[in-house]
Amino acid sequence: MSELEAYRSKAQAWLESMAPKYAREARRGMTVEEELALGREFQALKYEAGYAGINWPTDFGGQGLTHLHKITYDALEMNYGMPTVFFGISLGMPVPILMRFGLGENKEHAAWVKERVVKALRGEEIWCQLFSEPAGGSDLAGLRTRAEPEGNGWKMNGQKIWTSWAQYCDYGVIVVRTDPTVEKHKGLTYFWVDMKAKGVDVRPIKLAGGDSHVNEVFFDDVRLEDSQRMSPVGGGFGVALATLMIERYIATDSGGFGPALDVFVDLVKDLEINGRPALKDARVRQQIARNHSMRAGLESITSRAFQMMMAGMEPGPEGSLQKLVAVRSRQKLSELAMDLQGNLGLDFDPHAYVKEDWGASWLNAPTGRIAGGSDEVLLNTIAEKILGLPQDHRPDKGVAFNQIPA
Amino acid sequence: MSMLYDEGQQAIATESRRVLDARVGKDRLLALLEKTGEFDQAFWDTAVEQGWTALAIPEEHGGLGLSLVELGLVAQASGAATAGAPFLTFGYGAARALIDGSDKDAAANWLPKLASGEALGTVAFAEGSTPLPPVAAVTFDGGKLSGTKPAVAGGLKADFAIVWANAGGKPVLVLAELAGADRKAVSSYDNSRLYADLTFAGTPATVLAEGDAARALALDVLARMAVVTAHEQTGGAEALLHTARDYAVTRKAFGQPIGAFQSIKHRIAEMYGLVEIARANCIHAAASEGKDNFLIAAADARIAATDGYDTASRDCVQIHGGIGVTWELGLHLHMRRARSLAVELGNLYFWEDLLVEQLTGEAA
Numbered sequence: 001m002s003e004l005e006a007y008r009s010k011a012q013a014w015l016e017s018m019a020p021k022y023a024r025e026a027r028r029g030m031t032v033e034e035e036l037a038l039g040r041e042f043q044a045l046k047y048e049a050g051y052a053g054i055n056w057p058t059d060f061g062g063q064g065l066t067h068l069h070k071i072t073y074d075a076l077e078m079n080y081g082m083p084t085v086f087f088g089i090s091l092g093m094p095v096p097i098l099m100r101f102g103l104g105e106n107k108e109h110a111a112w113v114k115e116r117v118v119k120a121l122r123g124e125e126i127w128c129q130l131f132s133e134p135a136g137g138s139d140l141a142g143l144r145t146r147a148e149p150e151g152n153g154w155k156m157n158g159q160k161i162w163t164s165w166a167q168y169c170d171y172g173v174i175v176v177r178t179d180p181t182v183e184k185h186k187g188l189t190y191f192w193v194d195m196k197a198k199g200v201d202v203r204p205i206k207l208a209g210g211d212s213h214v215n216e217v218f219f220d221d222v223r224l225e226d227s228q229r230m231s232p233v234g235g236g237f238g239v240a241l242a243t244l245m246i247e248r249y250i251a252t253d254s255g256g257f258g259p260a261l262d263v264f265v266d267l268v269k270d271l272e273i274n275g276r277p278a279l280k281d282a283r284v285r286q287q288i289a290r291n292h293s294m295r296a297g298l299e300s301i302t303s304r305a306f307q308m309m310m311a312g313m314e315p316g317p318e319g320s321l322q323k324l325v326a327v328r329s330r331q332k333l334s335e336l337a338m339d340l341q342g343n344l345g346l347d348f349d350p351h352a353y354v355k356e357d358w359g360a361s362w363l364n365a366p367t368g369r370i371a372g373g374s375d376e377v378l379l380n381t382i383a384e385k386i387l388g389l390p391q392d393h394r395p396d397k398g399v400a401f402n403q404i405p406a
Numbered sequence: 407m408s409m410l411y412d413e414g415q416q417a418i419a420t421e422s423r424r425v426l427d428a429r430v431g432k433d434r435l436l437a438l439l440e441k442t443g444e445f446d447q448a449f450w451d452t453a454v455e456q457g458w459t460a461l462a463i464p465e466e467h468g469g470l471g472l473s474l475v476e477l478g479l480v481a482q483a484s485g486a487a488t489a490g491a492p493f494l495t496f497g498y499g500a501a502r503a504l505i506d507g508s509d510k511d512a513a514a515n516w517l518p519k520l521a522s523g524e525a526l527g528t529v530a531f532a533e534g535s536t537p538l539p540p541v542a543a544v545t546f547d548g549g550k551l552s553g554t555k556p557a558v559a560g561g562l563k564a565d566f567a568i569v570w571a572n573a574g575g576k577p578v579l580v581l582a583e584l585a586g587a588d589r590k591a592v593s594s595y596d597n598s599r600l601y602a603d604l605t606f607a608g609t610p611a612t613v614l615a616e617g618d619a620a621r622a623l624a625l626d627v628l629a630r631m632a633v634v635t636a637h638e639q640t641g642g643a644e645a646l647l648h649t650a651r652d653y654a655v656t657r658k659a660f661g662q663p664i665g666a667f668q669s670i671k672h673r674i675a676e677m678y679g680l681v682e683i684a685r686a687n688c689i690h691a692a693a694s695e696g697k698d699n700f701l702i703a704a705a706d707a708r709i710a711a712t713d714g715y716d717t718a719s720r721d722c723v724q725i726h727g728g729i730g731v732t733w734e735l736g737l738h739l740h741m742r743r744a745r746s747l748a749v750e751l752g753n754l755y756f757w758e759d760l761l762v763e764q765l766t767g768e769a770a
Contacts, residue, residue, distance in 0.1 A: 265766055279768045282755070289758035292702075292765065293709040297683030300690040303408040311410065318682040325679055376668070382678055383671035387651050390666040 043123025507614025537752025
């Protein structure tokens, strides 16, 4: 047995031992707050067991293992539906960026950073990522929240939106405009912000699927010390890009984070179309076959990326297809599953789990196609970064931010 | 099960691309379209000289003893160049039927000749719209074949065919030498495939498999050929992706390269997705040769590659506009090949049903 296989089976055994108290089944019917409390408890145990910060440096409380160990563990944990969703963004982007850009010129903040990292790994503190704004989602550099010099620090005003879990967060990383008189990418600066500071107002947004994990965050004369600055003044866009580039190869799901194809087949087995078994129907068979082929392709891409990393190579760019292809097809397959159930599919449980329930999968699929890069932005990225096609026409190019027609 | 290509396999891919770039020309391929009954002899001579005919035949029968992975890489390079003769795939299918069939004398006789390129073999399973009819119309009785297999790829020049037939209600897989069959050339939109209606009238044939074993062997042969073809289709689709991309960055309209318009760039990005999913499926299928899930992996690859090549040829022509539909530019070589390969190995209705039956146990 290879070292990685041994790691996998040990992790599996640990997760198995945690499942009765923390896995999906154990949490049915709980409120979000109850789940969060249980999640913090699980996260602390995870830290103690050495499964938090798997590929992070030991200096900061990580395990110092490889990225392969991390995705091996993540793929296993995903099967159990552990209550880690609250910490996904926190540990995914802001905290790694803090370790990289938050230490200060002479590492004078190292002790403070380490304290934050360990608390985040243990689930005691949560960090959010304050990027999107009402006027800038896909067009990140078009953001309008501004920070102006005030004494030896800064004064921040403006609004962020779609900030996941901000209502439970202790800290956040944020990109703001510090100079509106230069080109839009060049007038940005990156800070961390205390989410409990005076002038920070978090208001949850209820989404179409009924949950409220995203928020609007308002800043009204919020004071930032210059020591909270994580980029050169005007150099914030580079750190923002670095944030988005982290973890290009995370644990993926060929089902687009919706139900597995087996779940669809199990559903269809009990249904009929015009008095005939639905599984005999050519339209249904075609969809099963097409989806299987597509998912098998994505799984082969993932498997090869994994093998390349094991061989010390950089995986190919085709990994960037995963979310685009998988979530889009999950949406259509969910519609089909609802159609097949007819009136019986009208029964809807707003608390159902998206990987088990077709209604929940369908209702939440649009979020998946927009969040973390919309389909359109992903297609642009593939076209421009992989295939070398030209950028779109951008009338704001080379124009000072405050001269761009609103 | 998936895999990374090793150095030897990468060398086969590079070398086959290089050789085909040097020896395959658009003019010759275009001329072949207007001739019934001829094929790309220069390609075939190259295939023999390069040892591609021997690649996947076991060493004890004069072959190189390599696998579907290596043959797939050659097929991918051939697909990119719309090069190829039907024998690369169908000769391999015939060889597999001999390797796994029960007639060891026939295997000993024909396999070395297939490997050396001295003999040409093909596979005649399909009748009408069915790649593998439940009950074949062609019958086998008393060692003799009767009936017609329509538009058999390579049928016009092959020395022998592996034929799917009905022996008194029981399926059989037999080998018939084609000297004793009537061959009628079929004029096609992709003429170099050498399609011929093969009519047997008491043609002698020898049995390779009977009953359930015949069906299992025929399915395995079909699936293996489908994996080779899927590589060829993926190669074609990838070539079209590059052609479309290159055109979109050079051709200008409304003061900018057409590739700057999202209607064009997104279409090309979608094409990239189809190509990569087809490629990943091909690698997975080739690496699954001989494993329990092989039929599933082969069907997955067949579906992804057929859809990918058809879509790429449709979209690449569309992106080119008027120039794309000219004879001279030759994109129609890919359009034609995309369709001939889609049909030759059985339409997707067959593969979708086969895949779902494998996954669920429920036949159509």
